[in-house]
Amino acid sequence: PAVCAGNYPLYIRSVPTENELKFHYTVHTSLDVVDEKISAMGKALVDQRELYLGLLYPTEDYKVYGYVTNSKVKFVMVVDSSNTALRDNEIRSMFRKLHNSYTDIMCNPFYNPGDRIHSRAFDTMVNSMMMQVC
């Protein structure tokens, strides 16, 4: 999963650490898809439903899911396609947890929006979430 704001990543974490560069690249390219989805909504309603962008695009062996917050902070998640046990609901709940943790970080007055995220609580949450899946 990656948290990106303004098209630069605030936070990237991947579990199997090989191919990390490939994941980074994937996340970056998927940002384009996210932007496209956002703009396609136009003046449409933005509620929580739309915050979850769903499967952005399936590629060879992994799927990319996107989620955007009201403040245009994007969460991108790349999962292995072999992990068929992951259902849409689970992805949604993972994004929801990410969003909640992100808002908790926001509360911290020492955190400036746009900084990289160093919060240990956030790390713990992300790690536990990824461990659950992998």
Add this chain to the structure above:
Amino acid sequence: MEQGPAGGSGPAAAAAAAAAGTGGLLLPLSETEQQRYSELFSRCCPPPEAAAGGSSVGELFRASQLPPDTLHQITEVCGAKRVGYFGPAQFYIALKLIAAAQSGFPVRIESIKNELPLPRFMALKNDTEVRYGTPAEFHGVKFQVPHATLEKNSYKRADEGDKQEPKSPPMSPICSPPASPSTYQRIAQSYGYGKARSGLEQQHGAPYEVRHSTHQQDGPSSGNYGAKSALTCSTPNRSLAVEREQQDSSSQYSDDPWRITEEQRDYYINQFRSLQPDLNAFISGSVAKNFFTKSKLPIPELSHIWELSDVDCDGALTLPEFCAAFHLVVARKNGYQLPETLPETLLPEYLQAACLKPVRDCALFDSYSEPLPSSQQTRDFSRAEKSSAEEVPDNSALLQDGKKDDKQAVKVSTTLKTIPKEFQHLTVKAAAQEPNAHRARPRSRSYSSTSIEDAMKKGEEPPTPPPRPQKSHSRASSLDLNKIFQQNTQAVRSGWLPPPPPALPPRPSVSQEVVLAQPPSKPARRKLRTEAQGLETPELSPTINVTSSLPAVKPHLPVQKQSSKQKRAIQTAIRKNKEANAVLARLNSELQQQLKVRNALKISDKAPCNQFCVTSSSIEIRAKNRTVVEISTEMKAFNENTLPSFLQQASAVTCVLQHEKTEKFV
């Protein structure tokens, strides 16, 4: 008690025994470790016994603050379970394992082969001295210098510890007393942040030091290995603890660096008062940030401290949270590593019980068991209740308070709008959106605000129809407008529809959606809405953003952290807020509409009314524009402001707007 040299020879034999005992495992013990372990061993089992008493060993292990499972593991690994007693070999291995566990290594034989720091035992005062030149002076009783206050001293010593470690380890008892005063002097200088606080602690430390220096050995004065001074583990020492007159009774039990003593608490409370006179109110994030930045700790650490102490994640610190944060800062400044999770003694409900009830009794222990969420919930719920009850008075209160009660007003406004956490979240969101919005101003704002508002309207329409028309009638302008509309024909009204879309081209679809979404509403409301649909000004949208993004945030947070009762209360508060904002927005658009319509409108028999209305509306519009300009300038200045102050400004402006409207038309 044993003498130094004797102790020196002992460990050598013990090391060999350790080697033998563990089936050939050669356990290298450094000299310091040897001395330390031998001292500990002798404490647990007075020589010439070969085995340490089980109970004292158990107490010692518990004092290491490791979880019971780890201690069991250690006992197993070191072989004590196997042989059934704690011989010197097992004891030393166990000590090494404790050190390993405290350093974060798994409890295994392999991990103790490396160089390890000495194990730290809370219960044993002075144990953690690295240089233990003369474990000899084990005048056990005197030795256990009443820690706890010295817990504070040891904070400072921790600073010095690293400096002094490189020096040669053994220090004769003779040179220790002189060392201690100098140590303290150094500490006094290095601890700039504490100001009065260090003086406080120094006072505690110095008298003790003086008192005990005569028969003191180097232990306590010398550098600290992350000393967590605490109660002694043996009964004679405990009796000594009573001797310490300066020590507060509340901290007598289980002193650890994460427990706040009375003096510390009083100091924190005074500091809190200096920032925020009302002890029951909050310190906002920006204020706290400035305050803690003065401590010159690096920002990531301050960020971590905040994360630990702000348990309800609302961007503000209550008194217990503030005490916890301050305590963590102090501990960090004294060299303690920040924990990963908040220690129990720093949890807000624990501290709250302690802070609010100055009576020190062991009932404080009971607060340990109080579950955090429930206390949090009750607190939030009370806030939410307060919010719904005090919404109206708060509006005026906000205006009157002005700058003086900044923080309180912020908090009041947060309770006014919604639960504080969500409010902070959405101000962040609104704020974070701001920079983006600046770049793509009309589109993004309209996109987010109106759509959110529509969603919000949709959400709130069915449940609360009754209050709304009342609200709209409370605004005198809407009353007049209603009259106007009643006179006007449907044609005129529909005639207005074409003008709005061109006025704000980006929003035609939105306006239509608004119309479609509102069929169940009351007639007055509908009329207001139709004319207002296209005319919501971009300038007003930021304020709408602030509260409109509530519903987006709302689904996340209540799911996780609020009870259903609170959810309902919060949702009603949210709805009321949304209504207020929606009405404000419509009002603005109405006024603009009126201005345009003034010339087109044929004066009917209600001419005076209309004229009055129209002229007053033009005044309104001008006033509104002024405030809107203020809003927009504040928006631009947001990047410098922190979130709560932005919030406060936005809310203040909103209320000013409200007030102006009501005043003019009444």
